Amino acid sequence: xxxxxxxxxxxLRSFCKGLSxxxxxxxxxxxxxxxxxxxNEKWPIPERNIGxxxxxxxxxxxxxxxxxxxxxxxxxxxxxxxxxxIKIDTIKPSKDSDVDCGVTSLGxxxxxxxxxxxxDMSECxxxxxxxxxxxxxxxxxxxxxxEDKHEMDYEFSQYSRDxxxxxxxxxxxxxxxxxxGDDYIRNRDSKIDILKEGEELKGKxxxxxxxxxxQQVSPATVSQEITHKSFSDLEDKMQRGVAKKTFLTExxxxxxxEEILKSIESALKDxxxxxxxxxxxxxxxxxxxxxxxxxxxxEITHKSFNDLEDKMQRGIAKKTFLTExxxxxxxSDILTAIEAAFKDxxxxxxxxxxLLKSLTSTGSxxxxxxxxxxxxxxxxxxNDLEDKxxxxxAKKTYTKSKKDDKSSxxxxxxxxxxxxxxxxxxxxTIAVINKIKxxx
Amino acid sequence: MSFVDIIIxxxxxxxxxxxxxxxxxxxxxxxxxxxxxTVNAIVAVYMERKISxxxxxxxxxxxVGIFGFKGGKKFWGGxxxxxxDAVKLLAKEDIIPKDADKFMxxxxxxxxxxxxxxxxxxxxxxxxxxxxxxxxxxLYILAMGSVGVIGIILAGWASNNKWSxxxxxxxxxxxxxxxxxxxxxxxxxxxISGGLDVHSIVDWQLENRWLIIHSPFTFIxxxxxxxxxxAETNRVPFDIPESESELVAxxxxxxxxxxxxxxxxxxxxxxxxxxxxxSFVFLGGWGSPMTIFxxxxxxxxxxxxxxxxxxWLLSKAVVLIFVMMWFRWTFPRLRVDQLMYLCWxxxxxxxxxxxxxxxxxxxxx
Numbered sequence: 001x002x003x004x005x006x007x008x009x010x011x012l013r014s015f016c017k018g019l020s021x022x023x024x025x026x027x028x029x030x031x032x033x034x035x036x037x038x039x040n041e042k043w044p045i046p047e048r049n050i051g052x053x054x055x056x057x058x059x060x061x062x063x064x065x066x067x068x069x070x071x072x073x074x075x076x077x078x079x080x081x082x083x084x085x086i087k088i089d090t091i092k093p094s095k096d097s098d099v100d101c102g103v104t105s106l107g108x109x110x111x112x113x114x115x116x117x118x119x120d121m122s123e124c125x126x127x128x129x130x131x132x133x134x135x136x137x138x139x140x141x142x143x144x145x146x147e148d149k150h151e152m153d154y155e156f157s158q159y160s161r162d163x164x165x166x167x168x169x170x171x172x173x174x175x176x177x178x179x180x181g182d183d184y185i186r187n188r189d190s191k192i193d194i195l196k197e198g199e200e201l202k203g204k205x206x207x208x209x210x211x212x213x214x215q216q217v218s219p220a221t222v223s224q225e226i227t228h229k230s231f232s233d234l235e236d237k238m239q240r241g242v243a244k245k246t247f248l249t250e251x252x253x254x255x256x257x258e259e260i261l262k263s264i265e266s267a268l269k270d271x272x273x274x275x276x277x278x279x280x281x282x283x284x285x286x287x288x289x290x291x292x293x294x295x296x297x298x299e300i301t302h303k304s305f306n307d308l309e310d311k312m313q314r315g316i317a318k319k320t321f322l323t324e325x326x327x328x329x330x331x332s333d334i335l336t337a338i339e340a341a342f343k344d345x346x347x348x349x350x351x352x353x354x355l356l357k358s359l360t361s362t363g364s365x366x367x368x369x370x371x372x373x374x375x376x377x378x379x380x381x382x383n384d385l386e387d388k389x390x391x392x393x394a395k396k397t398y399t400k401s402k403k404d405d406k407s408s409x410x411x412x413x414x415x416x417x418x419x420x421x422x423x424x425x426x427x428x429t430i431a432v433i434n435k436i437k438x439x440x
Numbered sequence: 441m442s443f444v445d446i447i448i449x450x451x452x453x454x455x456x457x458x459x460x461x462x463x464x465x466x467x468x469x470x471x472x473x474x475x476x477x478t479v480n481a482i483v484a485v486y487m488e489r490k491i492s493x494x495x496x497x498x499x500x501x502x503x504v505g506i507f508g509f510k511g512g513k514k515f516w517g518g519x520x521x522x523x524x525d526a527v528k529l530l531a532k533e534d535i536i537p538k539d540a541d542k543f544m545x546x547x548x549x550x551x552x553x554x555x556x557x558x559x560x561x562x563x564x565x566x567x568x569x570x571x572x573x574x575x576x577x578x579l580y581i582l583a584m585g586s587v588g589v590i591g592i593i594l595a596g597w598a599s600n601n602k603w604s605x606x607x608x609x610x611x612x613x614x615x616x617x618x619x620x621x622x623x624x625x626x627x628x629x630x631x632i633s634g635g636l637d638v639h640s641i642v643d644w645q646l647e648n649r650w651l652i653i654h655s656p657f658t659f660i661x662x663x664x665x666x667x668x669x670x671a672e673t674n675r676v677p678f679d680i681p682e683s684e685s686e687l688v689a690x691x692x693x694x695x696x697x698x699x700x701x702x703x704x705x706x707x708x709x710x711x712x713x714x715x716x717x718x719s720f721v722f723l724g725g726w727g728s729p730m731t732i733f734x735x736x737x738x739x740x741x742x743x744x745x746x747x748x749x750x751x752w753l754l755s756k757a758v759v760l761i762f763v764m765m766w767f768r769w770t771f772p773r774l775r776v777d778q779l780m781y782l783c784w785x786x787x788x789x790x791x792x793x794x795x796x797x798x799x800x801x802x803x804x805x
Contacts, residue, residue: 008786015771022770026494035499 045152060144061126063153064119066168070104070138073112077130077139085123086130089116093179104136113179115171115188121156122164177241185241186232231264233281239273261286269322272315276306305338308355313347335360349405381439382415384432390424412437442573443469469571473560481708486522488765495769526701534697537600544598549695549702551591556706556713559584563716564638566726566749577638578626581717582619585672588706589615592681595703596691607690610776611674611681617783618671618678624791625665628658628798629721642725650724650732655805657797662722664787664794669714670764671783673707677771680779711761719756726753 025032036043064086073090090112093099101110131140143152158164176185231243246267250260261282268274305317320341324334335356342348379398385391397418401411412433419425444465451461486501493500501518510517536545562580564570574580589612596608629651630636633644645651651658671678682690692703724731726749774782 004785018770019766022495022766025497026491032497033499034497037499037502 060141060146060152061128062141062143063121063156064124064130064166065140065142065146065150065153066117066119067105067138067149068114068117068168068170069102070106070136071114071117071168072104072108072110072136073114073117074135076133076135080130080133082127082129083123083125085120087116087118087120088114089184090114091176091179091181091184097178097180099175099179104138106136108136113171113175113181114169115176115181115184116167117169118165118167120165122161173241173245177238177245180237182237182241185244231281234278236273236275236278238271239268239275239278242267242271242273243278258286269315269318272311274318275311275314276308279306305355308352310347310349310352312345313342313349313352316341316345316347317352332360381436382432384435385429387424387426387429389422390419390426390429393418393422393424394429409437443569443571445573446568469561470557473557473571476560476565477557477705477709477712480712481705482522482526484708484711484761485525485704486519487762488768489521491762491765492769495766529701529704530698532697534699535694537694539600540694541598541600544594545694546699548591548595548598549699549706551594552588552706553591553702555584555587555591556709558587559713560709562638563713564642564720564725564753565716566746566753567639567642568746569750570638573637573639575635575637578630578636578641578721581713582623582626585622585710585713586615586619588710592691595695599691599694601694603687604691604693607681607683607687607693610683611691614674614678614681614779614783615672617780618668618787621664621668621783621787621791622672624788624795625661625668626717626721627795628661631795631798632658632802638720638725642720642727645724646727646731650722650727652722653732655798655801657794657801658722660790661794661798662718664791665722666714666718666760666763668783668787669718670767671779673710673714673764675707675711675764676768677774678779679773680776683773685773711764712757715757715760715764716753718760719753723756723760724752726750728752 073088075088075090078084078086078088091114092112093101099113101113103109126141128141134140140146140149142150143154156164173185176182231240231247234240234243243264246264247260250263255263265274265279265282268278305314305321308314308317317338320338321334324337329337339348339353339356342352379395382391382394382398385394394415397415398411401414406414416425416430416433419429447465447468448461451464456464490500492498499517501521504518504520504524506520506523509519536542559581561571562574562577562584592611592615593608596604596606596611599605629641629644632651632654633641635641635644648654652662653659674681681687682692687693692700695703719725726744728744728748729752
């Protein structure tokens with residue numbers, strides 16, 4: 001009986017004690033609260049005192065960062081990485097392009113465009129080995145001794161694994177194209193397309209029939225619908241790049257196909273890139289898009305000059321045509337103006353004369369069908385020459401004669417005479433030249 | 441005057457047909473009760489989360505605001521959390537296990553819900569805000585309060601899950617056991633005031649003094665009633681039917697979505713009912729705190745009136761709900777044998793002795 005009441009007494013006492021304890025905690029919330037609302041509040045990073053100066057302490061394992069302005073694309077860090085988490089692509093600008101890659105902060109002239117510099121921090125093991133080989137000291141772990149270059153960052157969690165791939169390259173597509181990296185962009189885009197296709201499959205197996213169907217369907221769809229791939233037929237890299245870029249930007253703005261084609265044309269014109277192939281393609285795309293558009297050949301348009309072989313000629317002709325047209329001049333005036341322009345630049349050859357004549361006489365031409373093929377043989381054919389010196393001389397002569405607007409046979413004769421002078425006219429070279437002659 | 445009477449009186453002047461009047465007299469209080477239950481659940485869940493957080497030196501919900509109001513760093517931070525939770529709960533998939541007894545499984549939450557719903561009919565919110573004024577009010581509340589156990593057993597059985605059944609059996613054992621001390625302690629006001637209906641009990645308190653300080657035995661009676669009431673609602677420290685750590689959620693394990701939210705709703709409604717009953721039986725009902733000792737008899741109307749009555753009764757209930765939460769976040773769960781020991785060996789003998797002493801007290805004083 002005594003135990004029973006004692007039990008109740010103890011129970012009641014601990015009951016009150018427990019309640020008072022929790023109530024006290026509820027009241028003294030401010031000082032006791034343990035929650036740190038993490039993204040909004042953070043623990044202060046403790047002062048480190050490791051016995052010597054921070055700048056001597058070069059192994060902060062935080063996040064890799066690249067100062068892209070200083071990167072010369074030497075791939076040293078990529079090679080040093082034991083886990084291959086650094087991926088760098090470089091493009092060497094062609095000699096004739098006037099791309100200036102810039103100068104690093106250490107004064108080195110950069111010679112490469114770096115379109116891709118990714119570091120996959122999910123693979124990185126923070127070994128710091130990539131930091132030492134860098135000749136420009138542009139890759140480093142952030143924070144610590146590099147605090148003045150980049151602030152500390154140890155919180156880079158992401159919702160998807162892709163988020164941990166850091167892209168440092170700041171070269172735009174324009175830069176890449178102007179550096180002659182059009183193939184690179186095409187490769188990259190095709191890779192992205194493949195990835196997208198794979199994602200759309202969602203792990204399902206591809207039935208071979210489906211592939212066949214796709215292959216059968218795809219050319220048809222391409223010709224019907226204008227995509228950036230429609231411009232892949234263009235041979236000139238620059239052209240292709242400009243066309244694609246313009247197409248994509250215009251497409252994003254939601255413009256119609258017609259408008260896009262027009263703006264592509266003008267963009268190409270701006271850069272003097274509008275050759276006959278390009279305009280043929282554009283007109284083809286335009287006509288395929290609207291089948292009932294009126295035929296172009298009735299009047300003299302800037303497209304009438306597409307038959308001209310020489311790029312410069314064509315460009316000048318078109319430019320002049322458009323400027324004159326704007327001023328509201330008649331067709332004959334325009335043609336004379338074009339002739340004058342050609343003369344100014346020493347570009348008036350037979351072909352141009354013929355064309356201008358035909359345009360003046362008829363006032364309208366149907367040029368699209370009868371595009372005269374290959375006034376000149378290709379330079380590649382001279383590659384059959386085995387002797388290096390002979391090949392070089394031949395090519396030199398070729399380009400020289402081409403500039404003088406000579407015909408193929410004239411060029412071949414020139415080559416022959418040059419080779420004779422140089423004592424290089426062997427049986428083989430004669431055979432090659434004859435072969436070219438036959439093919440003409 | 442009960443709420444239904446008021447509605448019928450005011451509608452009769454509009455000369456509706458008798459059926460329509462009756463229908464409205466049923467539907468309007470029903471909607472009000474339902475609204476009250478929902479608001480109570482939403483507010484109480486928020487309150488519980490905040491209070492538990494503060495008692496454990498945490499912050500509780502802090503992120504979800506309401507209408508752009510984020511509530512700052514203190515109590516009001518995360519004010520919209522329970523609303524968001526309620527929306528989430530209703531949008532959830534309603535799963536019924538393959539081997540479950542479908543009919544009973546669907547039926548069970550409605551029985552539990554209806555049990556707490558109709559209990560409300562006899563529970564007052566203020567002097568006239570009593571849906572229906574039975575002359576056996578206390579008995580009705582007692583009877584309806586234990587209907588829910590049928591739903592609990594049904595839910596546990598229909599789930600076809602042994603742990604759910606364990607939970608249901610524990611709940612049945614617990615609720616049936618704790619019915620006895622509740623019944624015995626609710627007899628005290630009946631003995632003292634001499635009436636079973638709500639008005640006679642509260643009026644007695646307003647004329648004399650609150651029953652909780654009427655005598656030491658009524659204080660013990662209040663204590664026993666309140667603790668047993670917590671056991672009735674299956675809350676910690678008497679939550680062995682649910683026992684999160686052993687049975688996961690006991691008889692609620694297999695429920696999800698809307699049906700589970702009905703369980704949730706009725707749990708918090710039961711809390712409110714127990715608190716309201718405790719406040720009108722022992723804490724002076726709709727009287728203001730001035731009436732606690734009634735030093736100036738006859739002046740108890742001070743700060744009294746329809747809205748004041750609602751305010752006082754609800755604030756008493758809220759304080760009691762807070763105490764329930766306080767208990768929950770202070771004490772660990774009782775073992776089954778401890779639970780039964782407390783009921784059969786402590787509460788029941790004490791409440792029987794209480795009845796005896798209260799009777800003697802009434803005779804003597």
